[in-house]
Amino acid sequence: MRISAALPHGVSALFADSARRRRALETVLVEHLERAGFEEAVLPIIDYLEPYEPLLTPASRRELYQFVDRDGELLALRADFTPMLARLVAPRLDSLDLPLAVFYRGDVVRFQEERPGRLRELYQLGAELLGVPGAAGEERMLRLFLDLLGQMANGTGRSIDLVLGVAGAVDRLLEESADGDLERRRALTVALARRDRDAIRSVAIRRCVPALLDLAEAGVPEDLDVLGAAAPRVAALLALRDRLAEEADGVRLTVDLAELAGQSSAPSSAALTGRPEISLPAGSAAEGEDVVWGRSYYDGTVFRAYLGGGALPIGGGGRYDRLFRVLGAEVPAVGFSLGLDRLSRGLGGVAGGDAADEDGVGDREAAP
Amino acid sequence: MTGSDRRPIRLALGKGRNLAVALDGFRRAGLELAALDGPSRRLILPAPEDGLEVLLLKDADVPLYVTYGTADLGVVGSDLLSESDGDLLVPARFRAGRSRMALIGRAGALPRPGSQVRLATKYPRTARRIVAPRPWGAEILELSGSVELAPLLDLAELALDIVQTGTTLRENGLVELEAVEEVTPCLVANRASFLRHRRWINDLVRRLEETEVVA
Numbered sequence: 266m267r268i269s270a271a272l273p274h275g276v277s278a279l280f281a282d283s284a285r286r287r288r289a290l291e292t293v294l295v296e297h298l299e300r301a302g303f304e305e306a307v308l309p310i311i312d313y314l315e316p317y318e319p320l321l322t323p324a325s326r327r328e329l330y331q332f333v334d335r336d337g338e339l340l341a342l343r344a345d346f347t348p349m350l351a352r353l354v355a356p357r358l359d360s361l362d363l364p365l366a367v368f369y370r371g372d373v374v375r376f377q378e379e380r381p382g383r384l385r386e387l388y389q390l391g392a393e394l395l396g397v398p399g400a401a402g403e404e405r406m407l408r409l410f411l412d413l414l415g416q417m418a419n420g421t422g423r424s425i426d427l428v429l430g431v432a433g434a435v436d437r438l439l440e441e442s443a444d445g446d447l448e449r450r451r452a453l454t455v456a457l458a459r460r461d462r463d464a465i466r467s468v469a470i471r472r473c474v475p476a477l478l479d480l481a482e483a484g485v486p487e488d489l490d491v492l493g494a495a496a497p498r499v500a501a502l503l504a505l506r507d508r509l510a511e512e513a514d515g516v517r518l519t520v521d522l523a524e525l526a527g528q529s530s531a532p533s534s535a536a537l538t539g540r541p542e543i544s545l546p547a548g549s550a551a552e553g554e555d556v557v558w559g560r561s562y563y564d565g566t567v568f569r570a571y572l573g574g575g576a577l578p579i580g581g582g583g584r585y586d587r588l589f590r591v592l593g594a595e596v597p598a599v600g601f602s603l604g605l606d607r608l609s610r611g612l613g614g615v616a617g618g619d620a621a622d623e624d625g626v627g628d629r630e631a632a633p
Numbered sequence: 634m635t636g637s638d639r640r641p642i643r644l645a646l647g648k649g650r651n652l653a654v655a656l657d658g659f660r661r662a663g664l665e666l667a668a669l670d671g672p673s674r675r676l677i678l679p680a681p682e683d684g685l686e687v688l689l690l691k692d693a694d695v696p697l698y699v700t701y702g703t704a705d706l707g708v709v710g711s712d713l714l715s716e717s718d719g720d721l722l723v724p725a726r727f728r729a730g731r732s733r734m735a736l737i738g739r740a741g742a743l744p745r746p747g748s749q750v751r752l753a754t755k756y757p758r759t760a761r762r763i764v765a766p767r768p769w770g771a772e773i774l775e776l777s778g779s780v781e782l783a784p785l786l787d788l789a790e791l792a793l794d795i796v797q798t799g800t801t802l803r804e805n806g807l808v809e810l811e812a813v814e815e816v817t818p819c820l821v822a823n824r825a826s827f828l829r830h831r832r833w834i835n836d837l838v839r840r841l842e843e844t845e846v847v848a
Contacts, residue, residue, distance in 0.1 A: 380717070426828045460827065461723045462838070463848050481724070482835050519828055571825040577702070577720075 275377060275385030287388070290609050291370060294390055294413055301409055303366040303392050308349050310372065314341045316352045319591050322561050328375040342374040346391055347600055348562070348588060354395065355594035363396025363596070370605075384606075391582070391602030398597040403566040403584055404505060406599040410582065411513050413603070414570060418515060421612055424573035425516045429502055430525030432563040432583065435480065437493035439526070442473035457481055457526040484521030492522075502566060528567045528583070562588040568601070572611035579608045642830055644685050645704035647692030651818040654730035655708040658846035662837065684833070696721060696821065705826035706834065712795060712816045715759050722827055724838050725847035727818040734759065736810045737792040737802060738784050743810050744769040744791070753783030754793040763793065763813050781807055820847065 272278065279287060295305075314331055321329075331341040343349055346369050354361070370390040377383035394406050407429075414425050435457065443449035449468055456464035460481040469477055476491045485503070489496040503520055510518045565584025572579045582601025589596050646655055659666060668678040669687060678687040688704055695709040696717035712734060714721065734756070736743065744750045746768035753774045754760045764771045774789055783789040785805055795816055796802065796809055820838070827834055841847040 426825060428828060459721070459723050460822075463723075463726045466848075482838075484831075517828070521828070524824065524828070571828065577825070 273385070274379055275383065277384070277386070286609050287605055290417070290605055290612075291390060293416065294603070294605075295368070295370065297413055297416060298368045298392055298409075301366075301412075303368040306350060306367045306369050308343065308346060308353070308369055308371065310343050310374075311340050312343065312349060314339045316592075317341070317348055320348055320562065320588065325561070328377065330374055330376060343371075344373050344375045346371070346373065346389065346602065347393065347585065350393055351585075351588050351594075351598070352592055355589055355592040355596075358594050358596055361395075364402075365395040366392070367395075368392040388605045389602045390605055391600060393598060393600035395596050395598045397599070400501065400505070402597055402599045404509075406582065406601060407505075407509065407566070407568065410568070410570070410580070410601050411509065411516055414572070414580070415513065415515060417608060417612060418572065422573075423515075423612065426571040426573070427513075427516055427518050428524050428569045428571075429506055429518060429520045430522050430528060430567050431495055431498045431502055432525075432528040432565060432567050434492055434495040434499050434522045435526050436529055437495065438473065438476060438480070438486075438491055442469040442477055444470050453477070454526050454529075457523050460523060480523050480526075484519060484523055486522075498565075525567050525569065528563050529561075562591075565599070572608065577607060579604055579611055641679075641681070641684055641686045642706065642826075642833060643688060643704045644680075645688045645690055645695045645698045645707035647695050647707075647709060648689050649692040651692065651708055651710055651727075651730055652689075654727055654818050658727055658729065658841060658844075661844045661846050662840040664837075693717075699821050699823050699826075702823045702825055705823055705830060707821050708818055709821055710795075710816055711814075711819050712756060712759070714819055714821065715762075716756055720824060722822040722824060723819050724822055724827075724834065725820040725841055727820070727847055728845065730818045732795050732797040732816045733812045734793065734814050734816050735796045735812045736763075737781065737794060737796070737807050738790060738810050739807060740790075741808055741810075743767075744771075750791055751783075751789035752791040752793055753780050753789035755780055756793060760793045781805060817848075 299305075314329070325344070329341050329344055331339065334340050350367065350369065354365070368391065371388070373387050373389055375385060375387070377385050392406070392409065394402055397405060411425075411427065414427075418425055439450050439453050439457070443453055452468045453465065455461075456468060457477060457480060462478055462481060465477045465481060466474055476486055476488075479486050485499065486492065489499055492499055499520070499522070506518045506520050510516070562585045563583040564587040567581070567583035569578045569581035571577070580601060580603035582599070584597070584599045586595075586597050589598055646652055656666060656669060664680075664683045664685070666680050666685075666687065667682060668675075668680050669689075676688070678689065680687055688698065690698060692709065693713055693716075695704075695707040696714055698704040699707040699709075699721055700717070708727070711726070714723070736752075749770045749772070751774055752760055752764065752771040753776050755776060755778070757773050757775045760771070760773045764773070771791065774783065776783065780792045780794040781801060784792050784807060791810070792807075793813070796812070799809060802809060820841070822834055838847070
């Protein structure tokens with residue numbers, strides 16, 4: 266009997282050149298992180314589900330591979346590194362010397378519908394900086410992220426697009442545009458993140474339509490005051506963008522709040538994710554909205570990177586102090602992750618054959 | 634990822650029912666698209682006068698080309714957009730070429746609450762979404778064409794398909810039981826392409842709005 270070489274949907278095996286290319290990329294990145302003072306954390310692939318319960322959104326719960334072990338424990342496969350690292354570090358914070366700079370690498374496993382750009386096993390490399398508050402921590406990690414990408418793209422002729430935003434920056438505008446209605450707000454978030462002008466016009470209250478259309482078009486409103494309390498943070502981010510742009514060769518930096526509209530900073534943001542029940546024009550809202558919604562735990566600067574010519578994000582990250590707060594700890598935290606298969610392919614190699622194109626990066630989720 | 638940030642902006646058009654709508658709309662908005670005037674066997678049609686390359690594809694392939702960035706922009710019906718479920722931007726919807734997605738059957742009413750039927754369609758994802766909140770259940774049968782035949786020959790009690798005038802239904806003794814959503818030709822854009830070509834795309838959308846090509 267001949268056995269089939271087929272693998273389940275969304276996973277792939279690497280051999281020879283593909284494997285070498287990914288390992289070479291990984292080695293370069295790891296060396297760079299170590300030179301930058303980051304130490305490696307090796308994390309398990311299986312964990313208890315229970316510590317993550319407060320962090321799960323309906324969408325991230327659907328992605329989890331969970332099972333009952335033979336001893337009756339409810340376990341889950343690792344679907345995201347950041348919450349796992351946070352839940353291991355949070356109880357030990359008092360005994361740690363801060364700031365703490367760690368990196369990790371390995372697979373995350375998520376159930377994803379069969380659709381373009383979605384695999385179920387994703388190889389990621391990421392870094393986290395704990396204990397550096399405010400703009401200083403964000404700027405340090407952004408510079409490191411840019412260094413890593415710049416080093417990868419150097420000599421390939423590829424440019425990088427880095428999109429910056431502030432989690433929750435459009436919360437007030439969306440709230441006002443939805444007239445306080447949760448379903449309308451959900452629908453408007455999807456519409457804004459898809460730059461869906463027709464849907465914006467049909468759902469938003471009339472006086473807010475011009476500001477939302479302005480955001481969908483330009484990424485930043487002409488008048489920052491419409492953002493309310495978030496305006497100073499966005500102004501500071503625009504200034505940081507200008508500083509980084511002067512130094513970053515081959516990187517286009519854009520502040521675009523529409524691209525990252527799903528990154529709400531509201532404590533109840535989990536309730537805001539998912540498919541809106543309000544009627545939108547057909548084709549407005551997909552079943553899987555991970556690019557629209559992003560992560561539920563960011564609460565400061567957020568960013569997402571595209572490699573020149575590439576269509577899907579190769580990495581992303583942001584500030585996630587809120588994640589620790591949910592776990593009962595207070596520590597400033599910023600991090601990012603990179604998808605190595607997508608990065609390798611974007612740089613000109615096919616890391617994982619035809620199927621291994623996607624990494625689910627830029628969309629880290631609160632899950633094991 | 635086969636796209637490059639050095640090539641011209643690439644526009645993917647389906648060769649089906651939305652092609653005429655898209656060409657007419659883009660030309661009213663100022664694009665020439667001269668290469669599409671006559672018959673051609675070329676797979677990639679250069680349109681240097683517009684700063685574009687045009688790909689002529691099967692309708693159902695347009696979302697995939699745009700999702701992966703092989704094309705930066707495309708025109709595709711919202712019916713196929715819902716099915717492909719990619720992370721595409723939808724900056725505009727055309728006014729022309731609209732139709733409706735409808736539940737079709739032989740009987741004059743939808744299934745009774747609690748009943749289980751078979752539903753034939755080319756749009757299984759949309760069908761699951763539409764059936765989910767209903768008080769009746771349906772086994773979804775995915776067909777690749779001639780969906781109207783299914784209720785006619787008792788392969789399924791219901792069909793979910795696009796209805797434009799309703800003439801085909803009437804000629805075959807079928808009834809439109811419920812119009813479930815409007816189907817519109819959509820201008821779609823890849824996320825990364827929007828970042829790279831924001832000004833060009835926004836300008837195109839503005840011209841499409843000014844000429845009332847899009848809503």
